[in-house]
Amino acid sequence: MAESIRLEVVTPEKSVVSESAQIVVAPGSMGEFGVLTGHTPFLTTLKTGALKFKDESGRERFVFVSSGFAEALPDRVTVLAESAERRKDIDVQRAKSAVERSEKHLQSAGKDVDYLRAKAALLRAISRIQLAETR
Template sequence: MAENLRLEVVTPEKTVVSDDAQIVMAPGVLGEFGVLVNHTPFLTSLMPGALHYKDTGEKEHLLFVSDGFAEVLPDRITVLVESAERKEDIDLQRAEAARERAEKRLESGEDVDFVRAKAALTRAIQRIRVAGA
């Protein structure tokens, strides 16, 4: 019986994480959820937020993940997202600029795709939170 989970975080461009983990915490659309080895299988949607996991050496890792999906199996969790960044790779100035642009778009009210602007604001805020954690 496996003692650890295999964690894969994949975007359309690359595999961001491929590691063994003791526990994985992810931002589900119904709230944050945790996965340990031998978890009951399920498939769920993710919202932008922090994904954190503890590797087999007890080191904690933190990433920003955009919306996407997670497949949980007893010995692995596969996260498929549009984008993902490790905490140390997030450009805080770029994230702040994205937040400001999204806020201005929402405030202008002129010919704005509110759903898209709100999604951009949510992503920027979550990236800032992960970078500052």
């Protein structure tokens, strides 16, 4: 078995993941990055997307993350995300409703609509759906 690192994914509300992993691959704002045991320490921002990791048994796991920060150290990765949820916990119907709401807001652009906020909500919802429906 490969050496493992500790993965912690937390939001302001809760701890989403707290377990050992063989590898962690996250959506950094400058591109996707991977972390193995012994990685050089660094801190980076995250963009909305899928965080992937292999648990100690080698099974691939997925977590949706919406912006935040990741700190990589030789023995652990800590992700502080605005929001996060395991793939199995994603409510696809709720995400589809969010897509519809966001698209309506974007079509109303210029009518007291916060365009950037609506665009970010649309991206989050689409990312959740894509992750939930990928097997």
